[in-house]
Amino acid sequence: MFGYYLDLALRSLKRNRVLTTLMVLALALGIGATITTLTVLRLLSGDPLPQKSAQLFYPQIDPNSKEGYIEGQTKPDSIMTYPDAMNLLRAQRGAHQAAMALTQAKIMPKQANARPFFGDAVMTTADFFTMFAAPFQYGGGWTAADDDNRAQLVVIASFLNDKLFGGANSVGRVIRIDDHDLRIVGVLKPWAPQPRFYAQDLGGRSYGDGDAVFLPLHTARAMKMGPQDIECYAAVPDVDHIETAPCEWLGVWVELNSAEAVTSYKAFLAGYVKQQVAMGRFQRSETSLLDLMGWLRQEQVVPDDVRLQAGLAFGFLLICVVNTVGLLLAKCLRRSQEIGVRRALGATRMEIFTQFMVEAGIVGLAGGVLGLLFAELGLLGIRHQPAQYASLAHLDLSMFLFTFVVALIASLIAGILPAWRACVLAPAPQLKAA
Amino acid sequence: MEIRPIEIRPILASLRKHRIPALLIVLEIALACAVLCNAVFMISKRVSDIQLPNAIDEQGLVTVTLRGTDDKLVGSDIPRNLVALRGIPGVQQVGITSSLPLSHNNWGWSFGVSPDSVIANQKNINVSLYFIGEGGDKALGLHVLQGRFFNADEFADSKFDTAPLPETHVVVMTQSAARQFWPTQPALGKTIYSKPYYYTVVGVVADVLRPNVYTQNTGKSYEAVYFPMSAGGSKGAFSYYILRGAAQDRERIMREAEQKLADLNPAAVAKGKIYMDIRHDYFADMSSMAWMLVLVCVVMLAVTAFGIVGLTSFWVGQRRRQIGIRRAVGATRGHIMQYFQTENFLLTAAGVLLGMALAFGINIYLLQHYEMERMPWYYLPGGAIALWLLGQIAVFGPARRASSVPPVVATRSV
Numbered sequence: 001m002f003g004y005y006l007d008l009a010l011r012s013l014k015r016n017r018v019l020t021t022l023m024v025l026a027l028a029l030g031i032g033a034t035i036t037t038l039t040v041l042r043l044l045s046g047d048p049l050p051q052k053s054a055q056l057f058y059p060q061i062d063p064n065s066k067e068g069y070i071e072g073q074t075k076p077d078s079i080m081t082y083p084d085a086m087n088l089l090r091a092q093r094g095a096h097q098a099a100m101a102l103t104q105a106k107i108m109p110k111q112a113n114a115r116p117f118f119g120d121a122v123m124t125t126a127d128f129f130t131m132f133a134a135p136f137q138y139g140g141g142w143t144a145a146d147d148d149n150r151a152q153l154v155v156i157a158s159f160l161n162d163k164l165f166g167g168a169n170s171v172g173r174v175i176r177i178d179d180h181d182l183r184i185v186g187v188l189k190p191w192a193p194q195p196r197f198y199a200q201d202l203g204g205r206s207y208g209d210g211d212a213v214f215l216p217l218h219t220a221r222a223m224k225m226g227p228q229d230i231e232c233y234a235a236v237p238d239v240d241h242i243e244t245a246p247c248e249w250l251g252v253w254v255e256l257n258s259a260e261a262v263t264s265y266k267a268f269l270a271g272y273v274k275q276q277v278a279m280g281r282f283q284r285s286e287t288s289l290l291d292l293m294g295w296l297r298q299e300q301v302v303p304d305d306v307r308l309q310a311g312l313a314f315g316f317l318l319i320c321v322v323n324t325v326g327l328l329l330a331k332c333l334r335r336s337q338e339i340g341v342r343r344a345l346g347a348t349r350m351e352i353f354t355q356f357m358v359e360a361g362i363v364g365l366a367g368g369v370l371g372l373l374f375a376e377l378g379l380l381g382i383r384h385q386p387a388q389y390a391s392l393a394h395l396d397l398s399m400f401l402f403t404f405v406v407a408l409i410a411s412l413i414a415g416i417l418p419a420w421r422a423c424v425l426a427p428a429p430q431l432k433a434a
Numbered sequence: 435m436e437i438r439p440i441e442i443r444p445i446l447a448s449l450r451k452h453r454i455p456a457l458l459i460v461l462e463i464a465l466a467c468a469v470l471c472n473a474v475f476m477i478s479k480r481v482s483d484i485q486l487p488n489a490i491d492e493q494g495l496v497t498v499t500l501r502g503t504d505d506k507l508v509g510s511d512i513p514r515n516l517v518a519l520r521g522i523p524g525v526q527q528v529g530i531t532s533s534l535p536l537s538h539n540n541w542g543w544s545f546g547v548s549p550d551s552v553i554a555n556q557k558n559i560n561v562s563l564y565f566i567g568e569g570g571d572k573a574l575g576l577h578v579l580q581g582r583f584f585n586a587d588e589f590a591d592s593k594f595d596t597a598p599l600p601e602t603h604v605v606v607m608t609q610s611a612a613r614q615f616w617p618t619q620p621a622l623g624k625t626i627y628s629k630p631y632y633y634t635v636v637g638v639v640a641d642v643l644r645p646n647v648y649t650q651n652t653g654k655s656y657e658a659v660y661f662p663m664s665a666g667g668s669k670g671a672f673s674y675y676i677l678r679g680a681a682q683d684r685e686r687i688m689r690e691a692e693q694k695l696a697d698l699n700p701a702a703v704a705k706g707k708i709y710m711d712i713r714h715d716y717f718a719d720m721s722s723m724a725w726m727l728v729l730v731c732v733v734m735l736a737v738t739a740f741g742i743v744g745l746t747s748f749w750v751g752q753r754r755r756q757i758g759i760r761r762a763v764g765a766t767r768g769h770i771m772q773y774f775q776t777e778n779f780l781l782t783a784a785g786v787l788l789g790m791a792l793a794f795g796i797n798i799y800l801l802q803h804y805e806m807e808r809m810p811w812y813y814l815p816g817g818a819i820a821l822w823l824l825g826q827i828a829v830f831g832p833a834r835r836a837s838s839v840p841p842v843v844a845t846r847s848v
Binding site: 022030033064106116178179232234235237238304312319320322325326329330331333334386 | 455461
């Protein structure tokens with residue numbers, strides 16, 4: 001029976017070529033716009049570290065003065081002072097913990113006549129690599145002892161290793177950064193969490209290739225490398241020694257592997273702040289411990305514009321669906337006589353309904369195929385945009401399948417009303433009119 | 435020729451018989467109207483942001499950033515570099531500054547107007563700080579509105595000690611910043627404080643943008659102050675060399691200046707850019723969003739128009755006989771055209787009424803969930819008129835076809 005409906009539907013669609021083309025085109029445009037914007041939205045709201053994000057937490061405390069503080073409402077600051085970050089690290093309450101700040105590293109290639117260039121750099125502590133599961137191509141990270149000793153060493157990204165050493169194992173070789181010689185202890189495999197969650201509030205970009213070099217925090221500071229972002233909350237007597245200044249410039253991440261660990265870390269954080277208040281260092285006692293995805297949500301990492309575009313695309317798809325309902329209805333009412341004849345010859349209402357739904361489904365599938373083409377075109381356009389995430393916008397298999405699901409659902413919804421109108425037509429008047 | 439008033443009653447009667455198609459057209463127009471009003475509002479907001487005025491000579495300005503220099507040598511390196519840049523043909527002015535409008539490189543600080551103001555005071559006003567070397571005002575093309583720019587002594591005496599604020603006591607601020615600090619009084623001669631530092635206003639310049647603008651509050655985007663700074667005391671704060679020349683020379687000047695600075699400072703990284711590109715890059719995301727909105731609006735209107743054409747054509751086809759009868763009993767072609775045009779007008783009217791309410795509702799929703807402003811009232815009638823026009827254009831073709839139905843159709847059986 002289905003084959004017969006298919007044949008009928010194709011015949012009917014062929015009879016009204018212009019109308020059919022209009023329907024398919026409108027539906028395809030709506031679907032293309034929706035899939036394009038949803039792909040970008042999914043890209044931006046994705047999980048940067050799917051295996052570990054549930055165990056990574058971002059503690060926040062607030063060293064600001066009492067002025068302007070509303071209990072229970074004022075959120076703690078997003079970065080920390082050096083003493084607080086070090087206190088949290090030394091307490092060792094998580095499975096792993098690391099403090100970090102972003103900076104720019106001037107890298108001097110060894111070749112004669114080569115010009116220096118700047119690369120994104122992270123100043124951090126030993127646990128960074130294990131905690132974030134950053135994979136090594138060669139060598140490994142550094143130890144807590146290296147942190148304390150200000151060891152002159154560095155971990156570099158694979159793209160930097162390709163650029164400077166042609167991709168060879170460069171562990172043990174020396175690289176000149178900010179006019180200091182540092183020994184390479186590790187080379188990462190290509191690793192660039194999207195978004196770069198740990199850079200969110202440290203003044204860095206969210207998307208892109210990732211960082212080029214990773215240096216021990218104390219080593220970098222001894223080389224006078226400054227953090228990208230500094231927030232000060234009191235008069236600053238000496239900006240060169242930000243370790244002792246009333247300024248925040250470090251982010252701290254901890255790895256907590258169980259619900260109990262999270263609860264106990266929260267208690268620890270509250271206790272720490274209470275202690276600081278008692279000592280007179282702090283005046284606010286608000287704390288926060290968000291997991292990675294919660295932190296990204298709070299940071300509103302997905303730009304408003306992208307969410308607006310997705311909303312707009314859905315509005316547009318809705319218009320296209322209404323449009324298809326209208327055109328399908330027009331087509332089916334024009335065929336009242338044909339329906340009357342079929343009903344008189346014994347077709348049930350259900351059969352007429354199915355016949356028209358099959359027709360709508362075909363329009364949907366055709367719209368889906370064409371919509372996929374429009375989505376690819378749309379994504380091609382997005383990749384030529386200046387946004388940081390632009391180059392990552394690609395259609396994956398799940399979105400590919402999702403396109404057809406959307407197309408079918410949209411067309412079937414559009415088909416219900418016309419199919420219902422068709423199947424409730426009384427056969428007799430139609431036959432008489434003919 | 436006799437002019438008859440357009441009869442609405444028969445139109446309404448016939449629409450009642452075709453309730454569902456009529457309702458679909460109304461719904462489609464309502465949705466299109468709602469989306470159109472909000473999209474056009476968003477476009478206009480972005481266009482006005484992209485065009486934010488900036489009182490510097492944007493057209494002729496070229497900048498070269500020089501980073502990775504040795505802080506101990508800047509006292510001699512900067513004057514030497516400036517002399518070299520001045521030698522480039524076509525360069526009228528050169529200068530050096532810590533940051534530029536729209537460069538994303540922001541150095542912010544909060545000041546108050548009373549002597550006991552400290553940085554943490556909530557009432558303080560956060561401004562962007564620009565440190566500028568001698569001649570920088572002329573290179574940028576700043577317009578002094580009141581007072582004066584810094585004199586040679588003030589440039590030479592200003593330096594950084596260990597604090598992030600300069601050891602000087604003079605400041606020049608933008609008009610917006612002056613109005614923010616002293617809304618009712620002239621700023622000239624007044625003092626801003628951040629204990630233990632204080633700076634007296636010696637001049638007010640026309641509004642220059644901050645390194646980052648605030649799209650929600652464009653007035654705030656201009657709250658910036660200028661401090662004088664000597665090359666020797668700049669401690670690495672100076673990284674933007676600025677050159678001014680004729681607009682047609684700027685690309686060449688940029689390349690030559692970048693080359694010159696790179697040659698003179700082999701250990702540092704020089705990067706040239708014309709100012710118009712800095713501006714363009716800053717607003718690139720915004721302008722691509724605006725273009726995408728324009729595209730969606732155009733396609734949406736086209737789809738709506740085709741929908742109207744499709745449904746009206748179907749209607750016309752269905753009513754060939756009735757049209758023939760009307761023609762046979764004396765209706766002119768004009769009357770038939772008028773009939774369909776009026777019908778479309780009524781449907782669109784119902785659609786835009788619903789659409790305006792919907793547009794308003796969407797705006798309220800966006801207001802609560804996104805960084806969005808209230809839509810001015812005139813967008814609603816504007817959207818309504820646009821859709822009325824669209825409806826009339828779309829219906830013209832089918833209505834003409836209807837009017838060309840010959841009266842003889844009435845006498846034939848279908």
